[in-house]
Amino acid sequence: MPETKPEIRRQSSVAGISAEIVAIVVLFGCIYYASSVVITLIFSILITSVLEPGADFLERMRLPRWLSSLIMVLLMLTVGYLAVYGIYDRALDFINNAPKLTAKLRQLTAHLQVTAQNFQQSTRTIIPPSAESNLPTVRLERESPWEQFLLRGMGSAYAFVVTVMFVPFLVFFMLNSKDRLWAATLNLFPCEKREQAKRVIHSIGIMLRQFALGNLLVALIMAVPICLVFSTLHLQYALVLGLLAACLSLIPYIGVALALVPPLMVALLQYDSVNPFLILAATVAAAHFIAVNFLTPKLVGHRLNLNALVVTIAMMFWAWLWGGFGLILAVPMTAAIKAVCDNVERLKPFGAWMGEG
Numbered sequence: 001m002p003e004t005k006p007e008i009r010r011q012s013s014v015a016g017i018s019a020e021i022v023a024i025v026v027l028f029g030c031i032y033y034a035s036s037v038v039i040t041l042i043f044s045i046l047i048t049s050v051l052e053p054g055a056d057f058l059e060r061m062r063l064p065r066w067l068s069s070l071i072m073v074l075l076m077l078t079v080g081y082l083a084v085y086g087i088y089d090r091a092l093d094f095i096n097n098a099p100k101l102t103a104k105l106r107q108l109t110a111h112l113q114v115t116a117q118n119f120q121q122s123t124r125t126i127i128p129p130s131a132e133s134n135l136p137t138v139r140l141e142r143e144s145p146w147e148q149f150l151l152r153g154m155g156s157a158y159a160f161v162v163t164v165m166f167v168p169f170l171v172f173f174m175l176n177s178k179d180r181l182w183a184a185t186l187n188l189f190p191c192e193k194r195e196q197a198k199r200v201i202h203s204i205g206i207m208l209r210q211f212a213l214g215n216l217l218v219a220l221i222m223a224v225p226i227c228l229v230f231s232t233l234h235l236q237y238a239l240v241l242g243l244l245a246a247c248l249s250l251i252p253y254i255g256v257a258l259a260l261v262p263p264l265m266v267a268l269l270q271y272d273s274v275n276p277f278l279i280l281a282a283t284v285a286a287a288h289f290i291a292v293n294f295l296t297p298k299l300v301g302h303r304l305n306l307n308a309l310v311v312t313i314a315m316m317f318w319a320w321l322w323g324g325f326g327l328i329l330a331v332p333m334t335a336a337i338k339a340v341c342d343n344v345e346r347l348k349p350f351g352a353w354m355g356e357g
Helices: 005-033 035-060 065-096 098-124 129-133 146-150 157-164 167-176 178-187 191-232 238-248 255-270 275-304 308-322 324-343 345-354
Strands: none
Touching: 005 035, 035 065, 035 157, 035 167, 035 191, 035 308, 035 324, 065 167, 065 238, 167 178, 178 191, 191 238, 191 275, 191 324, 238 255, 238 275, 255 275, 275 324, 308 324, 324 345
16 A cells, blocks of 8 residues: 655654754764864854954955965964963963972862861761761762863874964965855855855854853953052962953853962962962952953954853863864854754744743
8 A cells, every 4th residue: 555645744854853963973073083173163153253354454455365364363373472472481480380289289288178077077976976977978989080081172282283273274264265165165055055054154154153242242351450460469360360260260160260270279379377378269259240240241252142041051061072172162163053043933933942031
């Protein structure tokens, strides 16, 4: 008996869904196993979106496109070199003072151990030995080193350095071949889908530029009061630590904790009283609070339009997949996915769920 049209449609629908599931699995497999290539491409696209207005401006000034692209790439490398040059001496000095910091941390650890032992002895008077012996044993396993977490997407420091060397070349080629790449990308889609693809790519480009420039502006605004307070306290490397704290605090949720680590570690080498530590912590926390509640929503948030639940899930997923690089790229990657959902008719409910309302 021949199959009816509803059955044929149902079978084709199931086959289409299965093909989509297989494509998603293959995509995430490629993202995981080729993480170093994917991360490099994403960073290159992000940098290109920031430098593109400058290259377009130079091209309108009658400069050839290749020269405009080269100037912007050289400007990027100059800024990067100045940043590394400014940090290198401070980092080297901090490494030389590492034994003093280790001694301070040992003293603090010993003090905490004594406090814990005193607390344990006091609890024995409350919990009888028989009851204490029946308590479940908790075993703590050693966690992965921070280096493994930070370089999970790249594999090793050597792979990271080698991969980063490709970024300037990729950015130059993307800037120089923008028009050709734009036309070639649109040609990958059927004729009836090209206008929709054009809207999606355009919205993603604007979002990435807004995200990068907005966060850069927020970090610079935050760095001003932080650096002033650090300088008033005569904290060593006040300028570098202030900029570093401002940049780290941009990471959602855990940023304020990460931003406190470098200045507090340096403060351990300088101060013996508690007051400077409290002032440092209060300054970074206050700047983070102002940035999260006022600056970021005004300068970045209206373009991203992601709700807190989606951001949290995205950070957990991309950090698990790519480690430290996943934390940095979680928000723009998720915002790009939302931009696709907002411009594809059958995915609009997902885009609405990811939005703030």
